[in-house]
Amino acid sequence: MAREFSVSVRTVKRDLAALERSGTPIWSRPGPGGGYGLAVGSSLPPVTLSSAQAVALLAAVAANPDAPYNDLARAGVAKILDVVDPRTRARAEELAARVWVDAPVSASRAVRSALEEALADQRVVRVRYTTAAGQTTTRDIEPVLFASREGRWFLIGWCRLREAMRWFALERVERATVLAEERSGHTVQEVGEPPRTSHPVSGVRSTR
Structure with a gap:
């Protein structure tokens, strides 16, 4: 699994x-x-989803391959489609064929998986990172959050090498290894306020 x-x-x-x-x-x-x-003999509540809602989920996942936990999101959407009624699924598949995306993956799957695990399990992660200036270093990071800015994904965390909070572009992380050590108490508040155009995903509300 x-x-x-x-x-x-x-x-x-x-x-x-x-x-x-x-x-x-x-x-x-x-x-x-x-x-x-x-x-x-047990069951879960039935899933009621329109074909357009299903395609919206498919498009969101496909258009953001570098988004945190994207692989799990893909698996989740697939499971949802497995339990919707056949007619809705057929309509969703037909509609999805008419929605095209061009979203190349910039960070390797192994790197993304390690960073996701480190954040979820609150562990220190050791990365091989190349800066925009071309300097490559190995750093231990205490992950605090993921952030999307101008179409790029970043891991924000406490960099023990620089002893400061830093933004790390995912596409510049060459390798990532989750350590057994738990991260300390650095918080989202230390990062500061998100950019005006950003918001936590927990801020998404239903439009119903």
Whole structure:
């Protein structure tokens, strides 16, 4: 499962534990042919989604390949489409064929996965980073947040090399390794206010 979604085993275990705490009846079977699944006879609330809403999700994910947790978002959208009614899914597939995107990936999948894991698990991450001036260094970073600015994604965190909060462009990170060490107490407030054109994704509200 960790390999399929390009995340760590720790992340999979954490998410499964969260599902169990929410009351979702999950079974597990060890060994070859084993895995995790939803208990027989149980069900989740039905998903009601229009074909246009489904395509909106597909377009958002496809147009932002460098966005944090994009691989998980793709998997989530695929799962949603698996449970919508066949007629809606067919309409969504037909409409999606008429929505084109051109969004090349600038950061490697391995780098993105490591940075995502470090932020989610609050761990220090060691990166090989090249600045705009061409200087390459190895740094230990305490990740605080991801930010998008002018079409580029950044990891913002406390740089132990510079002893200051820094913005790191994802496409300039050559390698990233999550360390066992937990990050200290650096907060979003230390980063300052987001740019006027930016806002936390938690600020998105339903338009219904």
